[in-house]
Amino acid sequence: MKRFLETGNFAITEGAILAGCRFFSGYPITPATELAEAMSLRLPQVGGFYLQAEDECAAMHMCIGASLGGMKAMTATSGPGFILYADPYGWALGCETPLVVLNSGRVGPVSGITGAPGQGEFYLMRYPTQGGNFETICLAPSTAQECMAMTVEAFYLSERFRMPVSVLADQLITDGFEDISVPENDDEMKEMGLRVWPRKVCQGPEFYPYTDELDIPPVVLGHNTGGICSDWTPTVEGYDIEEVEAHHKHAYRLIYKVRNNRHLFNHLYEKKFMDDDPDLVVVSYGTPSRVVNTAVIKAREKGLKVGSLRLINLWPFPDEHFTRKTKYLSVELNWDGELVREVQRATPKDSEVHFLGTCGDLPTTPDLIEAFENLLKNEPLSRKGWVLEEW
Amino acid sequence: MEYRSSRITSKYLRSRKIPSTACSGCGLGMNHKIVVQAVDELGLEVADIVWGTSIGCAGRQTFATWKGDGFAGTHGRAYAIARGLRIALPPEKKIILTVGDGDAFGIGLMHLIHAARSNADMTVIVNDNLGYQSTGGQYGWTTPQGSHTDSSPYGMFEHNLMSEGMDVLEILKGAGATFLARHVAMDGARAVETVKRGILNRGFSLIHMPYPCPTNFGSRELGSRNQVNIYRWIEEQAAPLGQEKENTVWATGIWHDASNSRPEFHEMVHDTVEKIRRTGTL
């Protein structure tokens, strides 16, 4: 095991290499630029390829090409660039092309604040493209170490589900320096719970079987399997077809291969003080979780019965954590409230669901504890800054 | 030129997609045949080529016609996919793309320029039906000046990439393409020879091939779907390079041949990475 004081971007790069990624294409954008730079340095050292693209749309399409040619590939960006993935993301979902896509969230809309963390793309990660009729898988790490682990895991899942899998981080995690351990051999990888799935080649002739089964290898071109893939609804063999029934079957696969195999990733969450039926469950993901966890520990010391649920597997949304009727508080890095809507949907009818947002900066522990206290006393949240006069 | 259509069809094409569902009288099949014939005359096998296409008439009608491996990209992106694929595939595999004019010279032009810049080994056949035809017949970026289409009811008055002194092939030459040519679909054996040379270039080759669309372009510009009219109209306005007449829109032949004159993308990138891997530096 090698230890480093390094950034999340470094950790992601090492994770990708451990997972077998040998192709990266990206376009400069804060805070994902350093990841591209790290890839440009590290990939050639392991015989891999870094290609700067003319835009993010090209970056992800080049990754698609590399993946179609049999390589494990990855691209990374932030919100303004993620938008340009919409086109290739749909193609990769439909053609079932394994890929890893990283989004390091910053403050939006548009360029917003470039060097500050945001969580404005919670729903965009669920619906990164048009057309519907698919599920997406998204993992959200909250530390640099976890960035490495989730990158490895994303590659693993992308091969087994044969689809693009996304990692949602934010500016603080990818740019921040932390203690990172990088395994040096297979045993150490196993010890750290890192798993790798090799690239295999679909031999056909059924390249797009109508089934929810895992582990059907993807279409890889250049092996003369007769593999074909396109942006149209495929027949089982991959021919383009305009037919509602064929589309229904294809959509069934894209949706249910994920829904019916959630056991592969739905263990990815963290619970703190959740065993004694807390009176308030604080829900969060990414860096805000780090403040939430501290605040929850402090709140417990004060005798407040508060628990923390940190989501790592964001999509498909893990409804199973929300079966208890209690108070919920969603803590997010946005002012509009995104995760909270999903919590509202997933919790039992008449559950009390609250939202506490900040953006560009983390909430403070005292602010969070004050919020916990208010909610437990059935008092409204004081939302500093919501009324302009308060600024 | 010996007529070998049925033999090459059964050798290289999938019976499920041939004949295509293109409109009767569509000239796309002539372009398609020229390319497959070139492949055959070069003695290439099905396994030697990965065939990519775009969307639209040009893309969809040629998608999955090739017996071997193939893909169709989203609109305008096949060139970016092909560049990633070029890195991953062994260098001896050929990549042929059959795409539309809107795809290549409109939405995909930036990716096309970067494919030319990197001199990625691929042969791009731009099947130009003089506009956006599968969406019903709107003008495109190589539609002849003045043409009447569904989106230029008064005649196409904007300058485009075939206007005087503004040839799209000039842009691609400036971007570093190493083989550029233009032929109309009726050029037959001459076009086959050109496509062969394009495929043999280890680098980025593009052959611009205007072809007749009787259904949309022909019916709007010439007032009838009569195939003969649009075939004649294109033929009359095409002439071999150096023999242009006053009304020549398409000067045909090899436009720029710098075949094998500079490093090809796959080889250059692979050699460079290999050197860094071995020595830690360049």
Ligand SMILES: Cc1ncc(C[n+]2csc(CCOP(=O)(O)OP(=O)(O)O)c2C)c(N)n1
């Ligand atoms: C991103 C996107 N924009 C628009 C379309 C709609 N569309 C489908 S086919 C087509 C025509 C493309 O023109 P061209 O490449 O010249 O092909 P043609 O149909 O003329 O052969 C268009 C615009 C699309 N499929 N995707």
Ligand code: SF4
């Ligand atoms: S619309 Fe034109 S280009 Fe398209 S298939 Fe019909 S004739 Fe051919």
Ligand SMILES: [Mg+2]
């Ligand atoms: Mg066209």
